[in-house]
Amino acid sequence: ADEDLPRLLDANNYEIAGLKVKNKQLLFEKREQDDKLRRQHQEIVSLKEQQKKLNTLISNKKLGEREKLEMDLTTARVTIAHQENKIQDLTKAVEIYKKTADREVRSNQIQLKKSQNNLRDLQDAYNELFIKYKAQEKELGNQNIYTQARPRATPKLKRHYNAQASCA
Numbered sequence: 001a002d003e004d005l006p007r008l009l010d011a012n013n014y015e016i017a018g019l020k021v022k023n024k025q026l027l028f029e030k031r032e033q034d035d036k037l038r039r040q041h042q043e044i045v046s047l048k049e050q051q052k053k054l055n056t057l058i059s060n061k062k063l064g065e066r067e068k069l070e071m072d073l074t075t076a077r078v079t080i081a082h083q084e085n086k087i088q089d090l091t092k093a094v095e096i097y098k099k100t101a102d103r104e105v106r107s108n109q110i111q112l113k114k115s116q117n118n119l120r121d122l123q124d125a126y127n128e129l130f131i132k133y134k135a136q137e138k139e140l141g142n143q144n145i146y147t148q149a150r151p152r153a154t155p156k157l158k159r160h161y162n163a164q165a166s167c168a
Contacts (some may be wrong), residue, residue, distance in 0.1 A: 004120065015112055019105065026101055033094050040083055047076050047083075 054069045054076070 004123075007119075008116070011112065011116060015109070018108070022101065022105065026098070029097070030094070033090060036090065037087060040087060044080055044083055047080050051076050 054073045057069050
């Protein structure tokens with residue numbers, strides 16, 4: 001367990017770094033959405049100001065201009081409605097993206113835990129095999145010691161065998 005601590009700390013640091021990168025990406029996208037919403041809001045404010053001007057002109061009762069202004073007003077209202085729908089769609093898209101990102105982070109965390117468990121299992125198996133290997137190596141080394149420790153033929157024994165061989 002103590003041997004795995006540095007590896008687990010490294011894995012944890014790697015995971016934290018990944019989550020920080022993902023967080024930065026989400027913040028960047030949120031800023032982009034906020035900027036887009038701000039621009040659309042400014043456009044809406046501008047359209048509302050135009051609407052006020054058009055309403056003022058309508059109240060002047062100039063009929064020719066009044067028809068044109070009514071058309072402009074209708075166009076402005078349609079544009080505002082369209083922009084509001086767009087804002088709602090973007091808001092929904094951001095919420096969906098956040099949920100998807102959260103699911104992806106959870107999935108990555110689960111996958112990381114599985115990988116860590118697999119790595120731990122492989123390290124355990126490796127350690128067991130290494131211990132068996134060392135035991136067999138030691139056993140083979142002991143066998144070699146016994147085969148090397150056989151009595152060697154001394155010069156006296158060599159003469160004895162040579163004498164027997166020459167007599168026969």
